[in-house]
Amino acid sequence: MAPGTLVYTGNRQSAPSNVHTFWYDDHTFSEKPGFAPEICPLHQGTTWVDIRSLTDAGPIEQTGAYFGIHPLALEDVLDTTQRAKLDEYENGLFFVLPNLKFDPTVMELQSEQISFFLGKNYVIAFQEDPDDTLHAVRKRLQEGLGRLRKKGADYLTYSLIDAVVDNYYMVLDEIEAQLLELEQGLYQHGDAPQSKALIFNMKRVVNDFRHRMLPLREAVTRFYRTESELVEDANRLYFRDVLDHVAQILDSIDNQRDILANIEALFQAEASNRLNNVMRLLTVISTIFIPLSFVAGVYGMNFDNMPELHTKHGYFIVLGIMFLLMIGMLGYFRTKKWI
Amino acid sequence: MAPGTLVYTGNRQSAPSNVHTFWYDDHTFSEKPGFAPEICPLHQGTTWVDIRSLTDAGPIEQTGAYFGIHPLALEDVLDTTQRAKLDEYENGLFFVLPNLKFDPTVMELQSEQISFFLGKNYVIAFQEDPDDTLHAVRKRLQEGLGRLRKKGADYLTYSLIDAVVDNYYMVLDEIEAQLLELEQGLYQHGDAPQSKALIFNMKRVVNDFRHRMLPLREAVTRFYRTESELVEDANRLYFRDVLDHVAQILDSIDNQRDILANIEALFQAEASNRLNNVMRLLTVISTIFIPLSFVAGVYGMNFDNMPELHTKHGYFIVLGIMFLLMIGMLGYFRTKKWI
Amino acid sequence: MAPGTLVYTGNRQSAPSNVHTFWYDDHTFSEKPGFAPEICPLHQGTTWVDIRSLTDAGPIEQTGAYFGIHPLALEDVLDTTQRAKLDEYENGLFFVLPNLKFDPTVMELQSEQISFFLGKNYVIAFQEDPDDTLHAVRKRLQEGLGRLRKKGADYLTYSLIDAVVDNYYMVLDEIEAQLLELEQGLYQHGDAPQSKALIFNMKRVVNDFRHRMLPLREAVTRFYRTESELVEDANRLYFRDVLDHVAQILDSIDNQRDILANIEALFQAEASNRLNNVMRLLTVISTIFIPLSFVAGVYGMNFDNMPELHTKHGYFIVLGIMFLLMIGMLGYFRTKKWI
């Protein structure tokens, strides 16, 4: 496929796009379904175009053409294999990040690609899923709560990114819960095969999570340090705040990796411990009974001339000796703490 | 939750805030409970507001408003999941670090979040716990000992951070003690299960400690290198001193990690050694008695025509052969150093 | 061999060179087999010389002489052990990268060296294999599709590199497929020896792939950041796009390495689990029958005076006791979940 064609590459089912246009400044707020730039006075207030579902490239092309977005950025919107990144274009900043959910039934991180184009006085948000990850921000805008209406497009972008980053904490919590369960299961059931599979799956999930957060840290760092005029100096602090969150999440992931490695070591120690116990039992039983059986075997021989066989108490003496041997062995194993 | 709301996110029980205001210069020292900025002449001497317990956001908001502290900094004060960091604001430097204690009964690092806001002529200290980690500094101020009264707010901040960092050495010592105990236990009891659990827990604690110190090193480095005018060049040396301490602590932690890895390897070697010993005993016993039992079995067969059975000394000859076989085997195992 | 001699060092069979010259601008496109610089108006439009098969150094020397390419660059074209790199010369940029294919029958990455020399208004492409990896770009040029004809030599270079990088995704997909098969085979056949060999081979392939991508990332980064005037600022974005792709591929490779490590750990756990099961069976059988055999041995002794032997129900009582012992043992092993 030649560079430059706009085709959705993800695996979501085809769905009609769900587009909304918002315009606000400190005093007013207007909202219209569909792509409606006509409600947005130029060079004044902030416009937010919210596009959900990427299977239909039409509205994306239309919006891109209206705002003059570079074709490479539009291709990245539709190519859902993107790592998190910030690309600076002449007329705006393009930011991609994944929205993550942890599905405990299939033990998999599910990813939705969300991207933002921050231009002068406007933000365009592209969400892969039709459900709205950004509804909290929209609600705050509608209700005029917080700082949101008093600030510009850069603060809006921060709020949108922050809403996505908040979801990562939920993923962290769910992984935490699984790890706790794993640990308890290990103490209860030892090295059960299902624990092994769970460890395997959790390692895959945590590694996957980490591989997605590492480029995000880089991308947010670049947002915080960008020299673009689209981010006001006073609002730069908010991006530093996002950066702190991502760093915190990466710390927690590293911690979880350590814990998983620890759990795996425990699992192996448990398995080797069980093997030890099994072998110990075998050895105790064999060591006690094999010599005794030998003695019995000796007196089961059919030699004509075996004087002991014909003594009156021979049998009982041999039984007694066997009994003493057994007691001695048991004592020996007890001092060795094997039984 | 929208960015901008001031809510305590930790797990301490609700408690009334304990606020004190101090003011001093080279000659005078005054102190008043509660937030009392009226005792602090402007642009002269140094003011320290000490706020303990964060469950009530009231005094924090009040102090923040009085000194014009940025809302993001106030949010960070109350969000107790912060990594150590230095944030520079227009009117001050915001520094967060954890105060750590090691609780050997639950084998856990317990963390209290402490943060400082260093402004022009003033420092605000926020402690999560009601007990006073910073009492040593307060006492030195009251008694006018050392350099403290002769220097400004930057030196006070250094003293406060230093007081928290001093506690880390106590954590180090307690971990050291546990490691020593672990090592001795290993030599005494071998691969006992409780050793394994202790290794597991100590690894978790040391990893946790390290994950908390790494961002602290970065934060202190930034304090030492800050270009803010709030830190006098002559006092910069003191922050370098703190940096040295944190680097020392990280070195010790890395050393402890190496020791723990070493102990774990010993533990596994011990377990595999025991398995070896168990198998060796089993093999010695089996190798000696299984052939002997076979010989006895042969002479226990009921064939009519077994000439040996009817010789006069057959029984004793067989017994003698068995005895020699046993002696030979034992000698063989002795040369192999198995017994 | 002295530096400065032009000899092909690869292992391809000698083949005649296949050279084509293309010239185009926005309106015209001409094409001629062989090296034909006469069709290329100077300082106008873009010339592309495409040289396939490197066993004959003749056309390479001829082209190099015509365009004044530095001898070191020509040597690198023919030395097929190059890592990916960008070398800046006074009159042009020299870029090498491998074209990779994964051959699942021999479990090996097969590499063809491709290099480009980007000069003022011209690009020379050197391909080691006679088949044409770059045919897609040539076709787009011929058909005048996309941006290609409207842009200069730098964009052409980007398109050519991008065509090679696209092949890496196919390698990724094939490795992915092998990993999936490995995982399924592990769940079906356990620790079969063929799985071990496959893990071994896949690790070699993935490591090899990674060792080739690491220098490529560096090389593309330098292309994107080059201060050479041969890359227009507006086209720099396209090289950033290639960089994103390479970073994505490296991320995927790292992920695959993690998955392979995980699979290997599973494989070992599987093997140790089987050993455990084997030992368990041995122990169960031995522990049940060795004591019973001992009892039988006792009553097989030939003492004259063994009163039990002469009781009426002695045999049945002993059989009953043996049966109860066996039941007891089986119950014990069942509570231990060994059977």
Add this chain to the structure above:
Amino acid sequence: MAPGTLVYTGNRQSAPSNVHTFWYDDHTFSEKPGFAPEICPLHQGTTWVDIRSLTDAGPIEQTGAYFGIHPLALEDVLDTTQRAKLDEYENGLFFVLPNLKFDPTVMELQSEQISFFLGKNYVIAFQEDPDDTLHAVRKRLQEGLGRLRKKGADYLTYSLIDAVVDNYYMVLDEIEAQLLELEQGLYQHGDAPQSKALIFNMKRVVNDFRHRMLPLREAVTRFYRTESELVEDANRLYFRDVLDHVAQILDSIDNQRDILANIEALFQAEASNRLNNVMRLLTVISTIFIPLSFVAGVYGMNFDNMPELHTKHGYFIVLGIMFLLMIGMLGYFRTKKWI
């Protein structure tokens, strides 16, 4: 303890300080016991104050006061837990490094803290131990050998540091000797427990050594690159020379770590090999004799009607079959290379 108190924190026994003052230029050399700045003409020649034993803070305070050394530097002199470092003060450079000895009887690195304060025309050396690590330099000064008397205080500092660094090579050599012994012991005694303990201890020593050299490299690098006027440009080369030595030592340590890891892997392979051999013997013996014993057991049954028992050669035929079985088994194990 408040910052600013001068107390020795090491574990050496209290001993009187041993102080000497030296003064020299190209032509003259004078020496006096005790702190005697009166023998040192100002702004001329070089003064060296050599202080041994730190348990008595008196002379340190006195010297510090005379030369105006910053209190933080004096505290660092007495706090013997310092990592190697270079601190730049307004009037001088403060350098700390450990003097190391390897004690093979307790398998421990023993560390003595040595620090230098290089000021304008003077050097103060602080040694923790009463014995004189720096006697070689003092001797060269007294005898006027080499470049020492012709150069200034910076060259003297270099010579002193170099004398300490020379000791590290002796530690390296002693570790090398231990590793050689370990390797030979491994080939001679296999996985003896004392080898395991030795590996454990050597890993601790080598890790400890490495943790001490890493900050030293950093400190010497900073000395070599310092912009302080106290180091003449022409003498900078000498500090680069020390840096080379430290880098060499770190290389050797890394090599020793690799060798130790290798030895540990060998040790484990050896242990697992022994287990294999033990199991093999057990299996050979059991596999040969258990079936034979079964055959003997069959003919030991007491059925009335067992025709074989009453044939003339039955016994010898069974013995022959047993013998052939045994030979066959032995042959089988021999082809498998088990015996």
Add this chain to the structure above:
Amino acid sequence: MAPGTLVYTGNRQSAPSNVHTFWYDDHTFSEKPGFAPEICPLHQGTTWVDIRSLTDAGPIEQTGAYFGIHPLALEDVLDTTQRAKLDEYENGLFFVLPNLKFDPTVMELQSEQISFFLGKNYVIAFQEDPDDTLHAVRKRLQEGLGRLRKKGADYLTYSLIDAVVDNYYMVLDEIEAQLLELEQGLYQHGDAPQSKALIFNMKRVVNDFRHRMLPLREAVTRFYRTESELVEDANRLYFRDVLDHVAQILDSIDNQRDILANIEALFQAEASNRLNNVMRLLTVISTIFIPLSFVAGVYGMNFDNMPELHTKHGYFIVLGIMFLLMIGMLGYFRTKKWI
């Protein structure tokens, strides 16, 4: 030993120095044994002094004095434990690197130290061994082949370094051959002890090789980036070429390390597989015959009242049951793929 004494520290046997002086420019070439600066017109053409064998410090001191080489450089020439490095002096560049050979009989990298001092119009080469590693360059000079005579002292230095670096490829090839042999041996003989020793030795060699190449990369990078006027800008490219080679070699070494790690993992899997097979045989034999022996033991008891013994077909029925049990067990093990 005081810094500043010129003593050879290597382990080569004392041998007379072999010194040659060459002088050339584009048109002329003259050559004289011994140190003969009188043949070299000043400020014109290029002089090369070639010194072989370092046991006699005489010629080195003489040459050093003539060209005014810094004593530290001369000491480094004679101290054969140097890591590769570039040191810049006022009047020249001093470069050290090891010439490596792999000796397969003792499985060791053998190192000869070679150093160069590049001054204005002259190069001095110091070789530790009496045999001439640089003869290829000398021959090219004598025959006036290639670019060598047309270029200055910097290009000569490049050619000399390149000649040494070429030898590394031979080491790489020999290691490659050993690894191939190792792999094949593993497939043929499994976990034979000699394979283990070979793995151990190859790891030591590859690690050693890597530890020597890492500083070389750094040194060559500094040569390529030096701001010294002794390296012409046009010739800088050649040092970049050497850098490419060293990077390639390091890549290959990393690859070989991965392969060795892989082989070691295979080796361990092989050993654990063999243990599994051994245990499986033991278990199969034991599980089949121990119960059968028990049955035989039961009917070997001497109770008076054992009705089965007196039935006509009792013996054959028991034999039949034993046979069926054995068949059943064998079938069970076959379905489990144990036999």
